[in-house]
Amino acid sequence: MEAKRLKEKIESYRDEMVKTLMEFVSINSVNPAFGGPGELKKAEWLESKLKDMGFEFERYDAEDERAEGGVRPNLVVKAPGKDSSRTLWFVSHMDVVPEGDRTLWKKDPFEPYIENGRIYGRGSEDNGGSLVASLFALKALVDLGIEPQMNTGLVFVADEEAGSERGIRFLINKNIFKEKDLFVVPDAGVPDGSFVEIAEKSILWLRFTVSGKQVHASTPNLGLNASRVAMNFLSELDRLLHEVFPMKDESFSPPESTFEPTKRLSNVDNVNTVPGSDISFFDCRVLPQVKLDDVLEVARSLAAIHSRKTGAEIKVDVVQRHDAPEPTPKDSEAVTRLSKAIESCRGVKPVIGGIGGGTCAAHFREKGWHAVVWSTIEGTAHQPNENKRIEDLIADALVFAFMMAE
Ligand SMILES: [Zn+2]
Known part of the structure; x- marks a missing residue:
């Protein structure tokens, strides 16, 4: 039932989601560890977006003299749910890797364009698509007046591509997260959306x-x-x-x-x-x-x-x-909730396993917290002509919304 309403709602955001992902790509946020400006401009754009959408959020700046503005901003959005003692978090990152050899790109890596139902540009897949999907998933619940099962949190971090010291690790030290919380890190996956990652090398x-x-x-x-x-x-x-x-x-x-x-x-x-x-x-x-x-x-x-x-x-x-932390247990609530959402919204059977990593999930697992990594991607991250299928963008938003609602 819920899946159908959510699907219609998210479908109605299609153009807005495409526009948002294109804006994401157009703001260069190459990690300063690789000589880029960092995430400040992107965070400021997201802040105004969040204000327009009516979401409550906080910003946590880590210092970094290499970065534009001398800071590495991290944004935390929270929406209350029925069970207010814990939070289901969706963690995506704002920083991107450099474009590499420009001659291998068909067009400017920071001037997004659409072709064959895909949005092209640096950061479109890694990790803009997931960031936008999580944002509109929460919007769907709010617009439909559905109260999430537990608090919902969206985290947009800096510094994922170079160790996360000024990103998720910085936030973990701010005591924002609780042990009972569940973590979804949509930063790896396979093209049919079946792969649920519970371990990293x-x-x-x-x-x-x-x-x-x-x-x-x-x-x-x-x-x-x-x-x-x-x-x-x-x-x-x-x-x-x-x-x-x-x-x-x-x-x-x-x-x-x-x-x-x-x-x-x-x-x-x-x-x-x-x-x-x-x-x-x-x-x-x-x-x-x-x-x-x-x-x-x-x-x-x-x-x-x-x-x-x-x-x-x-x-x-x-x-x-x-050093690889203990994997998230296969029967943990994070895995079962995600698996149920994948089966209900996608009709595919989840495959549970590990990857080369490393995503933000490893830092949660280090604490003994249960994190799963999942998204629908074709694996163009870090490559020239990186792109995100618009259908996957919409489909992932539905899985996230389902997880929040069910
Ligand atoms: Zn990534």
Whole structure:
């Protein structure tokens, strides 16, 4: 019954939801950790939106001198429900990753456009679509005069893409959340909306700094080519990590640990100089049954071996580390409520499992709180021509509204 009324209501917001997501995309909120301006402009736009919609909210600013305005804003919207002792939270993030290579984009990443029923632009899928869906889900309940089963909370955080220190972790320390609360983090999923994520892998970001000796490229014998040392070391590390940690756990997607060489800093500007320094990074997503200390040990020992062999110094630094917390129990209320909503609104059978992470959910799970990650997405996040299907935007809003109402 409720599902039908909610569906009609949300359907009536279609144009407004599309417009809102396009506005979201058009405001550059690249995380300052990646050289962007941060979330202030986006938060200010959302504040005026929330005021227009008549929602109560509070803003919590974490300081960050790298960001526009020197702050990383976090918004918390609350609506009262029948059970006022606990809250069902929907947590999405305002920050986005940089556009990457612009030549791979069909159009400007911050000038959204619609094609084939999709909204294109940086942040459309990650995480604007979910933010907009949660906002209009709550609006549907309010407009229909349906009192939520428990308090409903919407959280729009900063800093999710770079560790959440000034985002969800900052809010957790403000004691906004309670142990009995339930958390939905719509920041991962699959195209048919069936995947409910209850566990995430451990995360380890490593930086490798190789120091050799810079010389003219015509006399390499007088120097020590840091780039060559790095290439040999990194490719062996890549092979070794996969060899030492081959375990699979089919409840995760992908089922194995991943070890990816990612960022490399530029070295010399000219072709005829042997680089004396090389800085590269690995992004490792490790199954919870593998200890991150063991991964680190492999990297450090191999670095020591290559260092001895070549005479170059190889420094291994941990840029980010997050050891996987206990998964959310499969029978927890967060999982059962979400599963019921998926079945009722989508007619698909929920599949419960884990991913490479990391989302805001890991920070809740660290506290022992029950968080589920779910949304309907095609997986274009962080890619050029990132996009969100408008049908999924509408469909997700319905699942959220159903969860709030039932
Ligand atoms: Zn995200």
